[in-house]
Amino acid sequence: MTASSSRYFDQELESLGAGELRQLQDRLLRETLAGVSRNGFFGELYRRHGVDPxxxxxxxxxxxxxxxxxxxIIGDAAEAPPYGRRLGVRPGEIVNVVESSGTSAAGREVQALSAADLEAVLASERAGFIWSGAGAGTVVALHVPVAMTAAGYWWTLALHGLGCNTLRLGGLSTRQRLSSMKSYxxxxxxxxxxxxxxxxYLAGVYGYDLRRDFEKLRVIFVGGGGWSTEMAERWAEEWDVVLHxxxxxxxxCVAWTCERGVLDRAGRGVIHFLPQFYVAELVDPGSGELVGEGEEGEIVLTVLGERAMPLIRFGxxxxxIYRSAGSCSCGRAFDGIEAGSLGRFDDMLRVRDRNxxxxxxxxxxLERAGVLDYEAATWIDDQAQVRLSLRVGVGPAALAGAAELGERLAGDLKEATGLRFEVVPETVGLSDIDRPEHNDGKPRRWQDLRSTPGKRPSWMELGE
Ligand SMILES: [Zn+2]
Incomplete structure (x- = not known):
């Protein structure tokens, strides 16, 4: 496979121009909205707002x-549990329910799927694996457990649909995962x-040579954003893979980088939206207007062809960062978002008048060599000063230069954010970083302790 060749999950669709795709989406959207006034949740919502879909x-x-x-959505489910008035089919027609991650005491956000809904979502899951070159017999390691969240289950079914040999490693220790990856x-x-x-890092500790022991590994999918171009280049080099x-x-809403991966010729690649399954608008949260090329916005989702549970303009x-159709060198007219640009609006902290x-x-x-992970807190000290503290975990090899590393990181953070951080590097033991429960889901690195002035982050209490 050369970098210039293309792979298609639907060659006819992927060859359409932007105008033709827009016509297709407009038609699917009208069909989706045709019955939505009769939906218990959306019908009531639109009557309340005085709008006619x-x-x-x-x-x-x-x-x-x-x-x-x-x-x-949670409020609706709480009033008519477990699905809410949004459910548009008989419960007997549901073949899959998924819950959003981070489901808490606030209530469950449940999505119910009919057989047709599940087939549509699996087609969107297969698309990215096809673009990456997976097919019958490809050995794919999944590091996400199969649970009530969507990803692990849908990936497992989609990979099965492609005839892949799926290693279900979520829940194992890193040592066990590496061993399975090598032997299969x-x-x-x-x-x-x-x-x-x-x-x-752990592969090095356990004596693996990445290129030799995983010589068939060609593709790594990284999710969740939070990495820099330099980190992506380093991973691609160390593992000798194309990153997707x-x-x-x-x-x-399932979107993927195409065969070009996350590092396109001219920098960061595009995670393409799949226009036959949903409409994804990128909206400026202040003005409500669509953002332009290269600008940041909120993903507002409308699922097309919905059968069991409609979802229209979900914020x-x-x-x-929005990337328009055609900004990827693959030539597909699918617009999307910039690889590695994903974050959450509700993660933002307001500290000393800065975002x-x-x-x-x-x-x-995380870009710094030797850094494994970090914890951070914003808190108020005894002099009523707002402080930003970071505990950075480094491997034993990096500890010798730890003091210098801390100073450099504080300098880089000041430059990037305009804020002063106190950085404490610490060696991390193997038992701390090779635990299965640490390996899944999105990390929770930040604590905001400012509602209790004087309360310090836990690691500072231990240290003093
Ligand atoms: Zn592309």
């Missing part, structure tokens, strides 16, 4: 409809960026 003739009119939020000759793997950093990225949500809270984004700190800190 039949006035939406295409994607350009979507802004006529209000954006719904996670709290609305892994060819692709799906892993969070934060965990890939740690796995790379997926953006996926339990609300059935995901996910923050990403601080944790994923920006991720990029600065």
């Amino acid at each position: 039949s006035r939406v003739r295409g994607v350009a009119d979507l802004a006529l409809l209000p954006v719904v939020r996670k709290a609305d 000759g892994v060819e692709q793997m799906v892993i969070g960026g934060h965990y890939l950093q740690r796995m790379t 990225e997926q953006y996926g949500s339990s609300q059935r 995901t809270g996910d923050r990403a 601080l984004w944790p994923d920006e700190v991720d990029r600065v800190v």
Whole structure:
């Protein structure tokens, strides 16, 4: 396979021009909205807002409809448990329910799928694996457990549909995962960026030679954003692979980098939206307007062809940089978001009159060689000063230069964010970083302790 060849999950669709794709989306959107006034949740919502969904003739009119939020969906489910009035089929027609990650005491965000819904979502999951070169017999390591969240289950089914040989490693220790990957000759793997950093380090500790012991490995999918171009280049070099990225949500927005991966010729690649399955708008949260090329917005999702549970203009809270159709060198007219740009709007911290984004700190800190992970807190000290403290975990090899590393990181963070950080490097023991429960889901690195002045981050209490 050469970098210039293309792979298609649907060659006819992938060869359409932007105008033809827009016509297709407009038609699918009108069909999706045709019955939505009869839906218990959306019908009531639109009556309350005095809007008529039949006035939406295409994607350009979507802004006529209000954006719904996670709290609305959870509230609906709480009033008519477990599915809410949004359910548009008999419960006996549901073949799959998925819950969003981070489900908490606030209630469950449930998505129910009919057989047709599940087939559509699996087609969107297969697309990215086909673009990456997976097919019958490809050995794929999944580092995400199969649970009530969407990803692990849908990937498992999609890979089965392609005839892949799926290694289900979520839940094992890193040592066990590496052993399985080597003995079965892994060819692709799906892993969070934060965990890939740690796995790379642990592979060295356990005596693996990445290029020799995983010589068939060609593709690594990293998810979740929070990595820099330099980190992606380093991973690609160390593992000798093409890096790909997926953006996926339990609300059935599944987007992928094409065969070019995350590092396109001219920098960061594009995670392409799949226009026959959903409409993804990138909206400026202040103005409600669509953002332009290279600008940051919130992903607002409308699922097309919905059968069991409609989802119209769902504000995901996910923050990403918009990349228009044609900005990827593959030539597909699928627009999308910039690889590695994903973050969350609700992660933002307001510190000393500045906006601080944790994923920006991720990029600065994790890019440093020797850094495995970090914990951070913003807190108020006894003099009523707001402090930013970081505990950075380094491998034993990096400890000799730890004091210097701490100073450099504080300098880089000041430059990137305009804020002063106190950085404490610490050696991390193997038992701390090779625990199965640490390896899955998105890491929770930040604590905001400012509601209790004087309360210090836990690691500072231990140290003093
Ligand atoms: Zn592309």
